[in-house]
Amino acid sequence: MGELTPVLEAYTLLSIAIILLAAKCSGLVERFGQPSVLGELIMGVILGNLIFLGVRFFDPIKENIIIQFLADLGVIVLLFQVGLESNLGSMARVGGRALLVAVVGVVLPFVLGAYIVGPLLMPGMGSNSYIFLGATLTATSVGITARVFRDLGRLNSRESQIVLGAAVIDDILGLIILAVVSAIVSLGSVSIGDVASISAKAVLFLFAVVTFGQMLAPDIGNLLSKIQTGTGMKFTLAITFCLLFAYFAEQIGLAPIVGAFAAGLVLDPVHFRHFDNPRVINDIKETVKSEDPKLVERIDEVLDYHAHRHIDDLIEPLSFFLVPIFFIKTGMDVDLSTLLDIKVVLIAIAVATIALAGKVAAGYVAGDVNKAIVGWGMVPRGEVGLIFAAMGRSLGVVPDRLFSVIVIVIIFSTLITPLVLSYLLKRQIAQEKPQAVVQL
Amino acid sequence: MGELTPVLEAYTLLSIAIILLAAKCSGLVERFGQPSVLGELIMGVILGNLIFLGVRFFDPIKENIIIQFLADLGVIVLLFQVGLESNLGSMARVGGRALLVAVVGVVLPFVLGAYIVGPLLMPGMGSNSYIFLGATLTATSVGITARVFRDLGRLNSRESQIVLGAAVIDDILGLIILAVVSAIVSLGSVSIGDVASISAKAVLFLFAVVTFGQMLAPDIGNLLSKIQTGTGMKFTLAITFCLLFAYFAEQIGLAPIVGAFAAGLVLDPVHFRHFDNPRVINDIKETVKSEDPKLVERIDEVLDYHAHRHIDDLIEPLSFFLVPIFFIKTGMDVDLSTLLDIKVVLIAIAVATIALAGKVAAGYVAGDVNKAIVGWGMVPRGEVGLIFAAMGRSLGVVPDRLFSVIVIVIIFSTLITPLVLSYLLKRQIAQEKPQAVVQL
Secondary structure, eight states: OOOOOHHHHHHHHHHHHHHHHHHHHHGGGGGGTOOHHHHHHHHHHHHHTGGGGTOOTTHHHHHOHHHHHHHHHHHHHHHHHHHHHSOHHHHHHTHHHHHHHHHHHHHHHHHIIIIIIHHHHSTTSOHHHHHHHHHHTTOOOHHHHHHHHHHTTOTTSHHHHHHHHHHHHHHHHHHHHHHHHHHHHHHSOOOHHHHHHHHHHHHHHHHHHHHHHHHHHHHHHHHHHHSOOSSOHHHHHHHHHHHHHHHHHHHTTSOHHHHHHHHHHHOOGGGGGGGOOOHHHHHHHHHHTTSOHHHHHHHHHHHHHHHHHHHHHHHHHHHHHHHHHHHHHHHHTOOGGGGGOHHHHHHHHHHHHHHHHHHHHHGGGSOSSOHHHHHHHTOOOOHHHHHHHHHHHHTTOSOHHHHHHHHHHHHHHHHHHHHHHHHHHHHHHHHHGGGOOOOO | OOOOOHHHHHHHHHHHHHHHHHHHHHGGGGGGTOOHHHHHHHHHHHHHTGGGGTOOTTHHHHHOHHHHHHHHHHHHHHHHHHHHHSOHHHHHHTHHHHHHHHHHHHHHHHHIIIIIIHHHHSTTSOHHHHHHHHHHTTOOOHHHHHHHHHHTTOTTSHHHHHHHHHHHHHHHHHHHHHHHHHHHHHHSOOOHHHHHHHHHHHHHHHHHHHHHHHHHHHHHHHHHHHHOOSTTHHHHHHHHHHHHHHHHHHHTTSOHHHHHHHHHHHOOGGGGGGGOOOHHHHHHHHHHTTSOHHHHHHHHHHHHHHHHHHHHHHHHHHHHHHHHHHHHHHHHTOOGGGGGOHHHHHHHHHHHHHHHHHHHHHGGGSOSSOHHHHHHHTOOOOHHHHHHHHHHHHHTOSOHHHHHHHHHHHHHHHHHHHHHHHHHHHHHHHHHGGGOOOOO
């Protein structure tokens, strides 16, 4: 797997520094009311396509396996944070709606892509190609949506919970579809048993981690707190949990981010309370000890509030470091040269339209919430779609032109979502304002 | 440079989780009064040599380029933290002593290795081989020493400052020696001009970063604070500074950790004060606003103290994540099978003795401090020695047996230092106790 030479290492250090600075500079879009994730994506697109201006400096970053890993670790940490900030109870309350949204959002784009738009716009390909096109349009890439909800402080809204739940279910459905279409293409047929086994594994995984995880997390915390005296225990426990769950998810064929999200859901800050003893809290408690009891009580409340939040605060610096790498890298992987073939672009626009319409329509079964927000939240496609497409290419059923179309659709869904979603969210926030909503 | 397959990515995630958990478990050595770095190193040696028991599970970790990078990034972050916690003023006050310690600690092992022990114990090799042996014994690897000082809360002692300063100078001297011996071996001669140019570059780098860095850091901070509204700015600025300096150091041929240390020295928490506005501080100031003014003042002091420390606290989680990877990996790279050839081991013990004696003797020019602590602080050899040895091997002047000797010497110096140094430091702390030292 290559060798880490001092030159490569130094270049990688420089790349990370540039990416982090570029990400911070792109935060300027916040001045124009846009979520910073949009700025990072656009900055990434610019850096990744400077080759058109003859600047080749950033090209090696795209091929750098270490940057790629840090980016992937970034989206894992992001989904872990989102899981930490999500509430399992309120996720469960929207579970039925999320399932409905997920199923409609998978079936509609698949049917539209595989049986209508594909054969209509790109006639002459085999039916397997159309099936693969349909499959690539199914899986939502929840990283961008989660980031927009987070940037605007709306992670705990009902819309957000439905989208997050639907995206997880979505991933499981996508996994089943992928297994089925791969089997059809390579074997010519597929047994009901295989489909059932994959489905069962995936569903069991989620049930198992959430059920046992919630049962065991306090005990694990207690156990480890006994053998450890130094600081850093809480951080290490949390991040190890996240990494192990991401690994297990990958092992049964789910995306690692699904595991990380589940890990975050399972870990409740409360399980970590006995590790909480930061110097600041002790020092202040020491200071106010002998004073007015009412004041002491009020300060205790403030401190306890912050003690509870401490696990997120510990993860946050890691997220500052890794998450921008993911979004800048995602932007960099957008190859603008695919836009040079006008025919491909026109087909891609048509496909993107159904990809988008299918998910937005799914939002309409979301019940008594802002349906447009749910629908648009499901729009982004990402690495899962690309993995499908790459697999289809290696099986010989996705020709280059179809692959370009898929790439453009993914680009489009990636860039348009933060724009539309932040507009919808801000309109919703503005409508709520008169009722004096308490911001947490 | 290879490809990041989902399987490799999942395995890497699992490896990191295992390393972090193993590191935390090895923290048990603290119960026996040992610094946790020793536990991590030993745990690494165990994991890396389980192959003797037929367990091959951990072998791929050693070859994993991503783990290697994270380990290297870990020691960079560690030296950055050490730099942040060090004080440029007190470093400068011990500058003369540090220079003396560094020169003696480089000259003694070099002369002993190249002209006495080498020819005596391993006769029949060319003189270039002996010169390379001498060169590999010169450079101190300060990571382990810094970690021991840090684990025991002694980073701000005079001994610590001298060791850190000497290690930086050491690295520069080692760089010059390497350039000279490489030129002698490959060209048969070396010009005074080359030596002068390398020396000048290295010295200039340090002067430049420290001088200009201290001048510019506040302005850079001011500038960037104007274009950025969100959190994370302080963290990003600090870590970018660290990475850029590490990159620049590598570019002029110094170890990246020297650059990271310089970056930490330059960055003073005070330059970041205007970014400091964590919620906890605001909330508490809000709470105590209208109460007893004397209490408010005292709480303000406590809060300001923590505000100042905030930059270290932000870096700390990153260090929790990366630094154990470095020490576990360092332990894993120890190949116990080199100990199977008894003749090699005996020679290695002799070489290790002079390697150790040379540095401990250097401690005796350290002036009015605990000389043994300074000397032992300089003992660890590490990646720089290995780089020298590997370069010599590729030039054909370091045969396999000599390479094994060098590896054993490095292992020995790595494992014995935390043991001896923590004993010496704890004895010193015990002696100071009667005078009621204030711990920061």
